[in-house]
Amino acid sequence: xxxxxxxxxxxxxxxxxxxxxxxxxxxxxxxxxxxxxxxxxxxxxxxxxxxxxxxxxxxxxxxxxxxxxxxxxxxxxxxxxxxxxxxxxxxxxxxxxxxxxxxxxxxxxxxxxxxxxxxxxxxxxxxxxxxxxxxxxxxxxxxxxxxxxxxxxxxxxxxxxxxxxxxxxxx
Amino acid sequence: xxxxxxxxxxxxxxxxxxxxxxxxxxxxxxxxxxxxxxxxxxxxxxxxxxxxxxxxxxxxxxxxxxxxxxxxxxxxxxxxxxxxxxxxxxxxxxxxxxxxxxxxxxxxxxxxxxxxxxxxxxxxxxxxxxxxxxxxxxxxxxxxxxxxxxxxxxxxxxxxxxxxxxxxxxxxxxxxxxxxxxxxxxxxxxxxxxxxxxxxxxxxxxxxxxxxxxxxxxxxxxxxxxxxxxxxxxxxxxxxxxxxxxxxxxxxxxxxxxxxxxxxxxxxxxxxxxxxxxxxxxxxxxxxxxxxxxxxxxxxxxxxxxxxxxxxxxxxx
Amino acid sequence: xxxxxxxxxxxxxxxxxxxxxxxxxxxxxxxxxxxxxxxxxxxxxxxxxxxxxxxxxxxxxxxxxxxxxxxxxxxxxxxxxxxxxxxxxxxxxxxxxxxxxxxxxxxxxxxxxxxxxxxxxxxxxxxxxxxxxxxxxxxxxxxxxxxxxxxxxxxxxxxxxxxxxxxxxxxxxxxxxxxxxxxxxxxxxxxxxxxxx
Numbered sequence: 032x033x034x035x036x037x038x039x040x041x042x043x044x045x046x047x048x049x050x051x052x053x054x055x056x057x058x059x060x061x062x063x064x065x066x067x068x069x070x071x072x073x074x075x076x077x078x079x080x081x082x083x084x085x086x087x088x089x090x091x092x093x094x095x096x097x098x099x100x101x102x103x104x105x106x107x108x109x110x111x112x113x114x115x116x117x118x119x120x121x122x123x124x125x126x127x128x129x130x131x132x133x134x135x136x137x138x139x140x141x142x143x144x145x146x147x148x149x150x151x152x153x154x155x156x157x158x159x160x161x162x163x164x165x166x167x168x169x170x171x172x173x174x175x176x177x178x179x180x181x182x183x184x185x186x187x188x189x190x191x192x193x194x195x196x197x198x199x200x201x202x
Numbered sequence: 203x204x205x206x207x208x209x210x211x212x213x214x215x216x217x218x219x220x221x222x223x224x225x226x227x228x229x230x231x232x233x234x235x236x237x238x239x240x241x242x243x244x245x246x247x248x249x250x251x252x253x254x255x256x257x258x259x260x261x262x263x264x265x266x267x268x269x270x271x272x273x274x275x276x277x278x279x280x281x282x283x284x285x286x287x288x289x290x291x292x293x294x295x296x297x298x299x300x301x302x303x304x305x306x307x308x309x310x311x312x313x314x315x316x317x318x319x320x321x322x323x324x325x326x327x328x329x330x331x332x333x334x335x336x337x338x339x340x341x342x343x344x345x346x347x348x349x350x351x352x353x354x355x356x357x358x359x360x361x362x363x364x365x366x367x368x369x370x371x372x373x374x375x376x377x378x379x380x381x382x383x384x385x386x387x388x389x390x391x392x393x394x395x396x397x398x399x400x401x402x403x404x405x406x407x408x409x410x411x412x413x414x415x416x417x418x419x420x421x422x423x424x425x426x427x428x429x430x431x432x433x434x435x436x437x438x439x440x441x442x443x444x445x446x447x448x449x450x451x452x453x454x455x456x457x458x459x460x461x462x463x464x465x466x467x468x469x470x471x472x473x474x475x476x477x478x479x480x481x482x483x484x485x486x487x488x489x490x491x492x493x494x495x496x497x498x499x500x501x502x503x504x505x506x507x508x509x510x511x512x513x514x515x516x517x518x519x
Numbered sequence: 520x521x522x523x524x525x526x527x528x529x530x531x532x533x534x535x536x537x538x539x540x541x542x543x544x545x546x547x548x549x550x551x552x553x554x555x556x557x558x559x560x561x562x563x564x565x566x567x568x569x570x571x572x573x574x575x576x577x578x579x580x581x582x583x584x585x586x587x588x589x590x591x592x593x594x595x596x597x598x599x600x601x602x603x604x605x606x607x608x609x610x611x612x613x614x615x616x617x618x619x620x621x622x623x624x625x626x627x628x629x630x631x632x633x634x635x636x637x638x639x640x641x642x643x644x645x646x647x648x649x650x651x652x653x654x655x656x657x658x659x660x661x662x663x664x665x666x667x668x669x670x671x672x673x674x675x676x677x678x679x680x681x682x683x684x685x686x687x688x689x690x691x692x693x694x695x696x697x698x699x700x701x702x703x704x705x706x707x708x709x710x711x712x713x714x715x716x
Contacts, residue, residue, distance in 0.1 A: 035483065042482035045237045052241045276549070308645060311572035318580025322552070325584060329545060329591050337591060344588040348581060355576070368645055 064166065066140035067125045070116055072156065073137055073165035080160070081135035081172055084111040088127035088136050096120035097127060106181020108173065114159060118144060119152040133172040137165045212303050215292055223436040224254040230436075230477050237481040258429070266425035269331065276330035281423065281430035284323035288437045291316040295444050296371050298454045298461035309370040310362060313445060314355050317400050320438075321347045324402070324409055324419050327431070331422040339418025342488060343409035346399055349495040350406075354396035356503040360389040360510040361449050374453035383450040388506045390450045392499055397442035399495075401435060403476060405483040408491060443472035524564050531557040542603040544590045548583060555579045569645040 053060050062068065075081050084101030102112040127136050146152050164170070179185045186193035228243065228251060235242030243250035268274055294309035296302040306312055321344060328340015362368055364385060365376035373382075383390045399406040410418035420431045447453060447468040454461030456468075486494070534554035541547035555578045562571035652660050 039478055039482045042237050043478060045239055048239050050239050050241055052239075054241070273543075273545075276545070306568070308568045308572045311569070311576065311645075315572050315575035315580060318576050318584075321580065321584050322587075325587055325591070326545075326549075329587070341588065341591055344584055344591075348584055348588075351581065 062140035062142070064140060066142075067123045067128075067138040069118075069139050069141040069144055070121065070123075070127065070154075070159065071137055071139055071161045071165065072114060072135055072159045073161060073163065073167075075171040075173065076164055076169065077171060078162075079108075079173065080110050081133045081164075082111050082114065083109045083133055083135070083172065084114075085109075085132060087130040087132065091126040091130035093124060093126060094120045094122055104181075107178075108180050111156065114156040116154050116159060117152065118154060119149050134165070134167045134170050135172075139165075208303060211301055214301075215295075215297070215303060216289065219289065219292055219437055219440060220433070222440055223433050224258075225251075226436045226440065226473060227254045227257070227432075229473070230480070233474065233477045234481050237478065261426050261429040264425040266427065269333075269422050271332045272422060273330040273332065276326050277422075278427070280323050280327035280330060281427045281434070282323075283326070284320055284434035285430050285437070287316045287320040287323065288434050288441055291441050292444075294370055295441070296374055296448060296453060297444075297465050301462060302371065305369065305371055308368045310358055310368045310373075310449075314351070314358070317354070318347075318351050320400070321351075323431075323434070327423070328409075328419040331419070333422050335415045335417075336419050336421045339409045339411070339415050339421070342411075343402065343419055346406065346408060346488075346491060346495075347402075349492060350396045350399035350499075353392060353495070353499045353503040354400060356500070356507055357389045357392035357396060358449065359507050360386045363507070363510050363514055370448050370453075374448055374455065377452040377455060381450060381452045386450060386506070386510070388502060389510075390446070392503050392506065393449070394442075394446060395499065397446065398476070398479065399491075401438035401442055403435070403439060404480040405485050406491065407485065408488055411485060439473060439476050440469070443469045443476065446472050524561060527557040527560040527564070530554075531561065540607070542600045542607070544599065544603075545587060548587050548590065551586075552579050552583045555583065566640045566642040567648075569643065569648045 073081050082099075084099055086099065086101070089095075089097040089099060096117040097115070098117075099114040100112040101109055103109050123138065125138050128138050131137075144152075173180060173183065174189050175191075177185065177188055177191060231253070232242040232244075232250070243253040246252040246256045268277055291313050293303045294306050294312050296305075324343035324347070325340045328336045328338075328343065331337070361373060361382050364382060365373040367373060367376070376382075402409050408418075410420070412418070415421070420428055423431060444465075447465060451468050453468075454465040456464035459467075531554050534550045534557065537550040538547050538554060541550060555574060559571040559574040559579070562568075562574060
């Protein structure tokens with residue numbers, strides 16, 4: 032009996048506590064930089080697309096919401112011809128980000144992507160591509176990769192030794 | 203004591219009860235939220251006051267479905283009974299001098315009779331739904347309300363003894379010098395517990411108990427039929443609070459302020475207390491509920507009646 | 520007042536007829552409740568509001584709820600309705616019809632005679648009912664209470680089960696079990712022999 036009255040009193044005292052609710056549209060909850068929200072495609076510091084259309088993200092995606100088609104430009108750089116993410120399927124697991132070898136695909140702390148029409152949840156490449164480098168400001172895949180592309184030959188990448196001349200006898 | 207314009211009183215009481223019940227839905231959600239460190243509905247209108255109206259509109263536009271396996275007419279009648287019995291009980295409640303619909307000389311018995319007829323609503327709803335959860339809820343309701351009715355009536359008899367009348371106006375007038383809660387504290391506690399059980403409120407909402415029986419007796423109800431059970435429950439709380447005020451806390455009596463304001467303040471206090479009970483206490487098991495009712499509450503109310511009668515006979519005869 | 524009396528009387532008779540002829544037990548009981556309520560109204564009109572209130576509280580509010588409760592527990596289905604239909608054969612009616620005919624004959628005889636002295640309707644206060652019960656009719660009240668006590672003891676005896684016959688004693692007294700285990704609910708009941716209920 033006494034415990035019931037004490038319970039009532041304790042609950043009543045909660046009237047004077049601070050409320051934990053965040054009044055959402057006016058107040059926003061803090062989301063950390065590593066929060067897994069809306070997916071973007073980033074660019075390297077020089078402004079080129081980071082994505083090399085390797086399909087690893089599409090393979091890693093457990094709900095198959097990523098679709099893309101690889102192609103090559105005149106200089107030999109691979110890039111996606113189209114890149115489509117169906118956000119009505121996406122479960123924001125972040126596997127695509129982990130699979131990506133070039134830091135191109137990244138998840139951002141943005142969750143406000145409600146739509147009235149399901150079709151609007153399908154994001155094309157122009158919706159996904161941002162102008163900055165995202166979470167990795169200095170990384171530039173084509174600068175460190177040993178692949179030969181237009182304007183950069185083999186051995187010209189950062190911290191890369193010149194290629195061995197197979198026909199030279201010098202050590 | 204009856205007002206010169208009974209029809210005006212009647213309409214005022216009807217609208218007042220329904221409006222307060224509607225406000226109570228909002229007040230309960232806000233208060234529960236307050237005690238759980240939340241805000242509750244605060245979007246629709248100022249402080250969310252229009253929330254009940256929005257809920258009502260939603261309920262009106264829901265499909266009003268009668269299950270094909272249900273006993274159709276009993277199914278439709280059940281929600282009407284609860285509204286009818288609870289609203290009828292307001293006939294005898296004296297809100298203030300002159301503001302009473304009918305000054306019956308058996309008002310307490312009328313209240314008890316109406317609350318005992320209210321059981322039918324729940325039992326028939328459970329039976330007519332032809333659903334095992336609803337049936338279990340209805341059976342629990344029948345056993346619970348029948349048991350708690352017994353000592354609800356007995357707990358009131360001490361008050362009736364002291365006032366020497368079944369008339370609620372006489373009972374209020376008999377509290378001129380002292381509220382009956384002082385000499386009848388046990389009766390007050392017992393009546394309040396019985397009142398909670400009669401209105402099927404938490405912690406005694408076993409007929410509904412959503413964690414075990416889906417929604418108990420109103421599992422199959424939708425739309426405004428469900429709404430009638432819902433509003434009926436809140437009018438029931440209002441009724442029990444009013445009865446506690448009238449029977450134990452001097453009704454409209456109080457200094458300075460006009461009588462109706464005093465009545466309203468006291469009733470609101472008990473409404474708040476009912477909501478606090480809901481916020482704080484867990485639901486007992488059904489056998490515990492029945493054991494309390496028959497093994498603790500009934501002997502206590504009988505003892506209360508005996509002692510009150512003996513004291514009255516010895517000192518005030 | 521006379522009109523109200525005749526209306527509620529007609530409702531009572533109609534509801535009682537429906538009570539007898541309904542095949543579904545719950546429907547029959549509902550009509551019976553209506554019949555009891557209309558009888559309560561008649562009591563009120565006749566100047567006995569206390570009895571009217573008791574009729575509603577005890578008969579309509581408590582006893583009939585118990586009836587419905589039992590019918591709900593029995594879970595009567597289509598077969599019960601069929602059986603009721605078979606039992607309600609015209610042959611069934613002969614006995615009640617003869618008895619009712621005797622009553623009708625009595626009524627006709629009474630109506631044919633000049634009206635006897637009828638007491639005017641007298642309002643009976645709850646206080647007077649109490650004084651009558653505990654004054655001149657005290658022995659009747661005591662006899663009834665003895666009868667009820669007998670019924671109560673009998674019901675208790677029939678419903679009594681020995682505590683150890685319960686299926687799961689722990690579920691019935693969690694508090695005692697917890698106290699016995701010293702608050703250690705993991706080990707609670709370990710000292711009981713295996714297989715014991």
